[in-house]
Amino acid sequence: MKKVRTPKISWNLISKYRMELFGLAAVFVMLRHSHLLIWPPQLRVLDQIAGQLNGVDIFIFISGVGLYYSYNRNSDVKRYFKRRLQRILPTYLVVAVPFYLINVIAFEYPVLKGLMGITTLDYWFYDSTFWYIPFVLALYGLFPLLNKYILNNKYRTITFLIIWVCATILFCVLFGWKEQHILRGLTRIPVFVLGACCSRAVFEKKEISVIFPIVCIVIYLFMTIISYVVFHNMPGMLESTAKALSLLITIYSYIFISYAVMLFASAAMERITWLKPIRIGLAWLGEFSLEIYLVHCAIKELYLNTNFGKAHQQAAYYFLLILPISIVLAAGIKRLLKPGYLSRCLPQK
Secondary structure, eight states: OOOOOOOEEETHHHHHTHHHHHHHHHHHHHHHTTTTSBOOGGGHHHHHHHHHOOOHHHHHHHHHHHHHHHHHHOOOHHHHHHHHHHHHHHHHHHHHHHHHHHHHHHSOOOHHHHHHHHTTTHHHHTOOTTTHHHHHHHHHHHHHHHIIIIITOHHHHHHHHHHHHHHHHHHHHHHGGGGHHHHHHHTTHHHHHHHHHHHHHHHTTOEEETHHHHHHHHHHHHHHHHHHHHHHHOTTOOHHHHHHHHHHHHHHHHHHHHHHHHHHHHHHHHHOGGGHHHHHHHHHHHHTHHHHHHHHHHHHHHHHHSHHHHHOOBHHHIIIIIHHHHHHHHHHHHHHTSTTHHHHHSOOO
16 A cells, blocks of 8 residues: 655745745735724625634744854854844834824823933833834843753753743743733744754755654644633633633734744745735735834824724725825835935935
8 A cells, every 4th residue: 555645845935935924924824913903794704714824923933943043153253143133223213203203292291201212212111112122122122041051952941931921921020011011022032943943954954754844834823813802701710810811811922823824825826826926916015014004003003093094994095095105105114214225315525
């Protein structure tokens, strides 16, 4: 009897289609941010689907893959921090400074809170529109230590992940929902660590059975059900603690669905030729995915702060007004900050 071979997917496809996956993650983030806006009754199911989409963990996983490879190829710490800050801070400041100035001038936003927002300190005290930036800066700051003491030993890595998950559960019990903005970042550390751990498999072009992402989907669905049960049906548990634990389980479940999405999406882009136009579009978005995230978060919040935005919170305005403006501005910012662009635009002596 002839043995049936299980199809395999190469981990290297995640690197090969890195920009396309960044673009897909940006699309997921933008769609997710349409959740809880006012949808037509016949499209409410799309609202629920949008609420389940997750792109942040794809960003973080791929960043972990690339960062581990890049740092271990050239471990010059000064160069490492310079490159990370050059990628993040100029883009962030170009968006954040006007955003908080407009809020202070037009919407009576406290000046101190505006300054804390610009410096990213707001995330550590209450929350932030751009929470991903202070989180990823902290992650980049910790990476050399993680790389030196944790990531190069699989037993230390496994021990670290177990301790970290237990610590985040304890965090939920101690602080409940009131510190959910910090929990949102803490629970993303494991996906970054797993990305770094998978870096070698990615660049050595190792393969994995197609059964793996299927199992990941099953685990994700199981954890989603558990999250719902924890939030709605746990007798004797404080509502604040239940909400925090539900969020924790939900975010940890994103690890598994992100694995499945990245592997299946990259395999589809590799093998299905008619996806080429979609692939080109996603790669284009991926080139300025950070700018898209920042700009669309800023424009959405500014829009909802206006009287017009408060009266018109329909999803149609989000898709027909906010997103197109955000993508155009994000592409412009990316081009503006491109090395040498301003010097070419200025008149030469």
